Amino acid sequence: MRCTTLPDMAPRKKRQILDATLELLAEKGYEGLTIEGVAARSEVNKTTIYRWWPSKAALLGSALVEADALDFEAPDTGSLAGDLRSLVDGVAQLLTIPPASDIAVAALGAAVHDPALADAAKGFFADRFARELPIFERARERGEIDASADPMMIVDLLAGAVWLRVVFRQMPLDQDFTDRAVALVLHGARATG
Amino acid sequence: MRCTTLPDMAPRKKRQILDATLELLAEKGYEGLTIEGVAARSEVNKTTIYRWWPSKAALLGSALVEADALDFEAPDTGSLAGDLRSLVDGVAQLLTIPPASDIAVAALGAAVHDPALADAAKGFFADRFARELPIFERARERGEIDASADPMMIVDLLAGAVWLRVVFRQMPLDQDFTDRAVALVLHGARATG
Numbered sequence: 547m548r549c550t551t552l553p554d555m556a557p558r559k560k561r562q563i564l565d566a567t568l569e570l571l572a573e574k575g576y577e578g579l580t581i582e583g584v585a586a587r588s589e590v591n592k593t594t595i596y597r598w599w600p601s602k603a604a605l606l607g608s609a610l611v612e613a614d615a616l617d618f619e620a621p622d623t624g625s626l627a628g629d630l631r632s633l634v635d636g637v638a639q640l641l642t643i644p645p646a647s648d649i650a651v652a653a654l655g656a657a658v659h660d661p662a663l664a665d666a667a668k669g670f671f672a673d674r675f676a677r678e679l680p681i682f683e684r685a686r687e688r689g690e691i692d693a694s695a696d697p698m699m700i701v702d703l704l705a706g707a708v709w710l711r712v713v714f715r716q717m718p719l720d721q722d723f724t725d726r727a728v729a730l731v732l733h734g735a736r737a738t739g
Numbered sequence: 740m741r742c743t744t745l746p747d748m749a750p751r752k753k754r755q756i757l758d759a760t761l762e763l764l765a766e767k768g769y770e771g772l773t774i775e776g777v778a779a780r781s782e783v784n785k786t787t788i789y790r791w792w793p794s795k796a797a798l799l800g801s802a803l804v805e806a807d808a809l810d811f812e813a814p815d816t817g818s819l820a821g822d823l824r825s826l827v828d829g830v831a832q833l834l835t836i837p838p839a840s841d842i843a844v845a846a847l848g849a850a851v852h853d854p855a856l857a858d859a860a861k862g863f864f865a866d867r868f869a870r871e872l873p874i875f876e877r878a879r880e881r882g883e884i885d886a887s888a889d890p891m892m893i894v895d896l897l898a899g900a901v902w903l904r905v906v907f908r909q910m911p912l913d914q915d916f917t918d919r920a921v922a923l924v925l926h927g928a929r930a931t932g
């Protein structure tokens with residue numbers, strides 16, 4: 547990480563820069579996002595931004611993980627089924643409710659073309675998964691799943707189905723979908739884990 | 740469909756146009772795809788293309804469903820598990836092996852931003868799903884799933900997990916993943932269908 551070789555940036559300034567990055571991404575798409583634009587919006591010198599992030603992909607990578615707009619706290623409802631329903635609803639909201647949906651969909655769509663941004667998206671998913679893992683640790687402690695269950699598989703089946711249905715099929719995602727998807731995956735995970 | 744108001748285009752000419760559309764998409768991305776470029780590559784007059792397809796999104800919509808590069812035949816292995824494993828492997832190949840992967844990933848990435856292209860992607864998924872349905876009809880006849888099982892849910896869980904893992908996480912998709920994902924979803928569908 548380039549940041550570790552520099553003294554810490556003032557948290558408020560860093561937050562301004564990352565928030566401005568996501569605002570501009572939501573407004574203009576990845577093509578229209580520039581370091582110059584972020585500098586102007588956040589009232590920070592362009593060279594300061596470049597000192598911390600060598601490219602707009604690196605800047606967006608930090609913003610996706612650290613900015614408030616995509617902030618994520620893993621649910622803790624007391625049951626694995628409840629936590630997974632909350633996760634599924636969270637993914638659906640992330641992909642459908644502005645401004646987060648503009649950010650997430652623009653970033654993930656652009657990540658498909660751009661190798662540097664693809665690394666940023668990879669970092670975003672790794673960060674999310676690390677925050678989701680306690681859900682599965684608690685479920686194991688409660689005896690809801692075996693040690694052999696595969697948390698990443700469970701998360702990817704559910705989040706992937708939401709992505710496909712909402713973004714590509716453009717179909718609504720009602721509570722019934724969430725309940726049925728979670729019940730199916732949870733039964734399957736218990737039978738095969 | 741605009742096409743129904745016109746006499747049929749010669750199949751060979753239509754194929755040339757649709758193949759050229761996907762070639763140019765794979766080479767230049769959606770931004771770089773133009774009707775002019777397709778006309779030059781397919782050696783067809785630009786006005787002929789516009790007579791059939793009012794926009795590049797409409798042209799790409801036809802190409803995604805009809806062109807050879809993304810041709811799809813539903814598997815018929817004799818068991819639902821076998822058919823689903825084949826489907827999962829097919830999605831993985833579509834997303835990872837050129838030239839199909841260049842086409843699919845460019846089209847799906849661009850569909851996220853572009854409402855007209857999003858309709859084309861929606862048409863692509865609807866067409867695929869219609870072709871996948873016989874897999875589930877045969878499975879019901881063999882007694883492998885109930886009438887209440889939800890084929891779109893099963894397909895979206897599996898295909899979505901592949902998309903997330905391959906495109907966003909950039910992780911490999913080995914045979915073990917396919918086997919485990921299909922076993923989990925199939926057990927879950929039987930328990931909850």
